[in-house]
Amino acid sequence: MNTEIMKFKHLEKWQSTLANCIRCGYCFEHCPLYKHTGWETDAPRAKIITAFGLLSKEIEPTRAAAHKLFSCFYCKRCEAACSSGVLLTEIFTDAKKDLLELGLCGPGTTSTTRTSCAKCLVCLAACPHEARSFDGKNIVTDPSRCQACGICIEVCPAGAATIENTFGTGRNELIDKAADFLASHKAAKAIVFACNWSYFPELQASTLPESEMTDKQYKILVNMCGGRLEPQLLMAPFLNNAWGVLAACCPDDDCQHGGNLRARKIIANLKNTFKTLEIDPDRIQMVQIPAGDKTLFQAEIDTFIARINTMGPIR
Amino acid sequence: MKTIDQTVLKNIVGENNIKTDPSDLYAYGSDASVHHAFPWAVVRPENTAQVQEILKYANQNLIPVIPRGSGSGMCGQTVPIHGGIVLDMKRMNKILEINLADVYCRVQPGVIDDDLNLALKQYGVFYPPTPASSRIATIGGEISNNASGVRSVKYGATRDAVLGMKVVLANGDLVTLGTRTRVEASGYQLHKLMVGSEGTLGVIVEATLSFVPLPEFRCMGIANFDSLQDAGETIGDIMASGTIPSMLELVDSVAIKAVNKTMNLGLKEVAAALIFEADGMVREAVDYEINKMTAICKKHRGKDIRSSYDSKERAKIFLGRKKLFPALSKYDDNLASTSLADDMAVPYSKMAEMAGKIHEIADRHNIVMTAYGHCGSGCMHTKILMDTRRKDQWASAKKAITEVYEFVRSVNGTTSAEHGIGLSKAQAFKIEKSDSLNMLAAIKTALDPNNILNPGKISQAPENWVTATNLRYSVNS
Numbered sequence: 155m156n157t158e159i160m161k162f163k164h165l166e167k168w169q170s171t172l173a174n175c176i177r178c179g180y181c182f183e184h185c186p187l188y189k190h191t192g193w194e195t196d197a198p199r200a201k202i203i204t205a206f207g208l209l210s211k212e213i214e215p216t217r218a219a220a221h222k223l224f225s226c227f228y229c230k231r232c233e234a235a236c237s238s239g240v241l242l243t244e245i246f247t248d249a250k251k252d253l254l255e256l257g258l259c260g261p262g263t264t265s266t267t268r269t270s271c272a273k274c275l276v277c278l279a280a281c282p283h284e285a286r287s288f289d290g291k292n293i294v295t296d297p298s299r300c301q302a303c304g305i306c307i308e309v310c311p312a313g314a315a316t317i318e319n320t321f322g323t324g325r326n327e328l329i330d331k332a333a334d335f336l337a338s339h340k341a342a343k344a345i346v347f348a349c350n351w352s353y354f355p356e357l358q359a360s361t362l363p364e365s366e367m368t369d370k371q372y373k374i375l376v377n378m379c380g381g382r383l384e385p386q387l388l389m390a391p392f393l394n395n396a397w398g399v400l401a402a403c404c405p406d407d408d409c410q411h412g413g414n415l416r417a418r419k420i421i422a423n424l425k426n427t428f429k430t431l432e433i434d435p436d437r438i439q440m441v442q443i444p445a446g447d448k449t450l451f452q453a454e455i456d457t458f459i460a461r462i463n464t465m466g467p468i469r
Numbered sequence: 470m471k472t473i474d475q476t477v478l479k480n481i482v483g484e485n486n487i488k489t490d491p492s493d494l495y496a497y498g499s500d501a502s503v504h505h506a507f508p509w510a511v512v513r514p515e516n517t518a519q520v521q522e523i524l525k526y527a528n529q530n531l532i533p534v535i536p537r538g539s540g541s542g543m544c545g546q547t548v549p550i551h552g553g554i555v556l557d558m559k560r561m562n563k564i565l566e567i568n569l570a571d572v573y574c575r576v577q578p579g580v581i582d583d584d585l586n587l588a589l590k591q592y593g594v595f596y597p598p599t600p601a602s603s604r605i606a607t608i609g610g611e612i613s614n615n616a617s618g619v620r621s622v623k624y625g626a627t628r629d630a631v632l633g634m635k636v637v638l639a640n641g642d643l644v645t646l647g648t649r650t651r652v653e654a655s656g657y658q659l660h661k662l663m664v665g666s667e668g669t670l671g672v673i674v675e676a677t678l679s680f681v682p683l684p685e686f687r688c689m690g691i692a693n694f695d696s697l698q699d700a701g702e703t704i705g706d707i708m709a710s711g712t713i714p715s716m717l718e719l720v721d722s723v724a725i726k727a728v729n730k731t732m733n734l735g736l737k738e739v740a741a742a743l744i745f746e747a748d749g750m751v752r753e754a755v756d757y758e759i760n761k762m763t764a765i766c767k768k769h770r771g772k773d774i775r776s777s778y779d780s781k782e783r784a785k786i787f788l789g790r791k792k793l794f795p796a797l798s799k800y801d802d803n804l805a806s807t808s809l810a811d812d813m814a815v816p817y818s819k820m821a822e823m824a825g826k827i828h829e830i831a832d833r834h835n836i837v838m839t840a841y842g843h844c845g846s847g848c849m850h851t852k853i854l855m856d857t858r859r860k861d862q863w864a865s866a867k868k869a870i871t872e873v874y875e876f877v878r879s880v881n882g883t884t885s886a887e888h889g890i891g892l893s894k895a896q897a898f899k900i901e902k903s904d905s906l907n908m909l910a911a912i913k914t915a916l917d918p919n920n921i922l923n924p925g926k927i928s929q930a931p932e933n934w935v936t937a938t939n940l941r942y943s944v945n946s
Contacts, residue, residue, distance in 0.1 A: 173857050173942050174805045176798050177501045179541045182605045183581075192513070192559055194540060195488065200496035207495045210943045219492035238798035238806075358604070360562045360576075360584035 164248035184231035190322035198232035224262020228301035263302035381413025504545035505941035525641035538610025544891030578609025597624035615665035622845030684748035690776030700741035701821015716746035717845025815882035848886035895930025
C-alpha cells in the first residue's frame with residue numbers, strides 16, 4: 155500500500171488514529187446497527203476500516219461505502235467502549251463531510267422530509283443539532299450534522315419527517331416486535347423501552363433454548379433516544395394485553411439530544427390519561443439509568459415487574 | 470481469482486445473507502491482527518445444512534472457505550490471503566441446551582462467550598476458558614484458537630472444556646466427534662484435534678461444552694517487587710508449592726508506566742507487580758491458598774502486599790491489569806499497539822528471564838515492548854508499539870520478534886499460548902515444530918485434500934510474513 159492522500163481533507167487528520175485502532179471489535183456489542191443486522195459491516199469497526207480504506211485508496215468512494223459511514227445513531231457507546239480511545243463519531247462526521255463534497259450523501263440514517271411536508275418549520279426548532287433548514291422551497295437536512303436522534307420525526311405533525319434506514323428502531327417495527335413478544339410468550343406481561351445508553355442487561359447476540367424463552371415476563375426494546383418515545387408507541391403494548399410499560403432514559407443533563415425531558419412530559423401526560431380511565435398510573439413508568447449501569451437497570455426492571463404482578467392484568 | 474457463482478450462494482443462504490460489494494469485502498478482510506486481504510464473498514449460513522451446501526459447492530469448484538466468528542483473532546487467522554468465501558458464523562447463535570444433570574451445554578458456534586456465561590450464571594455455574602475478548606468472541610472462534618484467559622491457570626483452556634462437537638468437513642459431510650460424557654478413551658479424540666485448528670480442518674457447527682460451579686468465595690491480592698527476578702522466582706515458587714491460584718498475573722515496569730501515563734491511576738512504579746487470586750466454596754480453603762501465596766511473595770521481597778474478598782476492592786486491584794490493553798493503545802499518538810510475538814509460553818522458572826529479555830531486545834532495536842501475562846499458566850504477552858507507517862520500524866520489529874522466539878525456543882517454550890498461529894506467528898511455529906510439520910500436512914491433506922479450508926494458515930503460511938502478506942497499515946516506502 156502506498157499512502158496517497160487527496161480528496162479527503164477532513165479525514166486526513168485522523169490518519170494515525172485510523173491506523174492505531176487495534177481493531178479489537180469491542181465496539182460490536184454496543185452498536186444498535188450491528189445488533190439489528192448482525193453484519194460486521196454495520197459495526198463501528200467496519201466504519202473505521204472503511205474510512206481507512208478510503209484514505210489509503212484501497213477502496214473507491216462509492217454509494218455503498220458512503221452508506222456505511224452515513225449510518226450511525228450517534229449514541230457514542232462505541233466511543234465509550236473503545237479500548238484505543240478512538241473518537242469514532244467525529245471520524246464518521248469528517249468522513250461524511252468529505253463524501254458530501256464528492257457528491258455522496260448516504261442514504262444512511264440521515265433524516266429526510268417527504269413531499270407531504272406542510273413546511274410548518276416545527277422540526278427546525280426541535281432539531282437539537284441544527285441539522286434542518288428551510289431553503290425557501292423545502293426543508294433540507296445537512297447529513298453531516300444530522301445525528302439521527304429522530305426527534306424531528308416525533309414532532310412532525312404531518313408525518314413527513316422520516317429516517318429511511320431505521321435499523322429496527324422505527325416506531326412500527328417496535329410496535330410489531332412488542333406485539334409478537336406479548337402474543338408468543340405465556341408469561342409475557344411488560345415491554346421495556348430502553349434508550350441505547352441504558353445498556354440492557356440481556357444477551358448480546360445469542361439466543362436461549364426455547365424452554366427458557368417461554369417463561370420470559372418482559373422484553374427490552376431499544377428505541378435509541380427517549381426523545382423518540384411517543385404516545386402511540388407507549389400505548390401499543392397495552393392493546394396487546396401488556397400489564398405495564400417501562401421506559402428507560404438517561405439521567406437529567408446526560409442526554410445529548412435532550413430526549414429524556416420530552417419522554418418525562420409524555421409519560422406524565424399518559425399517567426393522567428390512565429387516572430382518567432381508572433387504570434393504575436404505575437403501569438407506565440419512566441426510570442433514569444446512568445450510562446452502562448446494567449445492575450441498576452435490572453433492579454429497576456425487577457421492581458417494576460414485581461409492582462405490576464401485584465396489579466395483575468388490566469380488566 | 471476464481472469466479473464465484475453468486476446465484477448458487479444466494480440459493481443456499483438467501484440473497485440477504487451474502488455480501489460482495491468491495492467496501493463490504495474490505496471490512497471483512499481484517500481482524501485484530503496486522504494483516505488484511507480481500508475475500509471474494511461473505512456469506513452467513515443459518516444452519517448446518519447450509520454450511521454443508523456451501524462447502525460442497527466450494528470443494529467442487531476449489532474455492533477457499535474461511536470460517537469466521539467475530540474477527541477478534543490477533544494473528545490473522547481469518548484474513549483470507551488466498552481470497553475465497555468468508556463464512557460468517559454469527560447467525561448460528563443458539564444456545565441449544567443447558568443440561569445440569571449431565572453437566573454440559575450444547576451451543577452453536579456463533580454464541581458469544583459472555584452470553585453463554587450470562588445464561589449459565591442463573592444456575593450457579595460458568596464456562597471457564599473465557600479470554601479477555603469474551604464480550605464479543607464466539608465459541609466457534611474460541612474453539613478454533615484454543616482460547617484461554619486469566620483463569621486458565623486453574624480451569625484450563627478451551628480444549629479442556631470441549632467434550633464433543635459436530636463438524637462439517639471440506640466435502641460437506643457432517644461428522645459427530647467426541648462425546649457428551651466426561652471421559653472418553655476411544656480412538657484419536659478427533660474433537661480435540663479440531664480445537665486450535667483455526668478453521669483449516671472443518672467447520673464447527675455445534676459444540677458440547679462442560680461447565681463448573683461458580684465459586685462462593687474469591688480473594689485477590691497484589692504484591693510489588695523491586696526486581697523482575699524476585700517476581701519471577703515468586704511465580705515459580707507459587708506454582709511449585711502445591712497452591713492452585715485461580716489467577717496469577719505479572720505486570721512489568723513498562724506496563725505500569727503505560728497505565729499511569731494514559732490513565733493517571735497513580736500505580737507505584739516498581740519493577741514488577743504480581744496479582745494473585747484464589748477461589749473456592751469454603752472460605753478457610755481460600756484463606757489457606759491466599760496466605761500461602763502471600764508468604765511466598767514476602768519470602769521473595771514482595772512489598773505493599775494486600776488482598777481482599779470484597780468485589781469492589783478486587784476490581785481496584787485488577788484495574789491496572791485490566792486497563793493495560795487500552796493503555797498500550799493510547800501510549801503515544803504516533804505508535805500503534807501491534808500484536809506480534811504476543812503470547813509465548815515459557816516454563817515458570819524462565820518467566821523473569823523472558824520478561825528481562827523482552828526489555829533488552831526492545832531497547833536494542835529502539836522499539837517499545839512490554840511484558841505481562843497469565844504467568845500462572847506460563848503465558849507471557851507482549852505488544853510492540855511502533856510507528857506502523859515507517860518501514861524501518863517494521864524491520865526492527867521483525868528482528869526483535871525473531872530474537873524473542875529464538876529465546877523462547879532456547880528455554881523450551883512455545884510460540885503461542887492462547888492466541889493461535891494464523892499468519893503472524895507461522896514462521897516461528899514452523900521452526901518450533903519442524904520435525905512434525907509433515908504430520909500436520911498429512912492430517913490436513915487427509916481431511917481437506919483440495920486445500921479449500923482456510924488455506925495459507927499455520928503450517929502453510931508464507932515464510933516472510935512482513936512482505937509476503939498484506940499488512941493492513943499504509944507503510945511508506
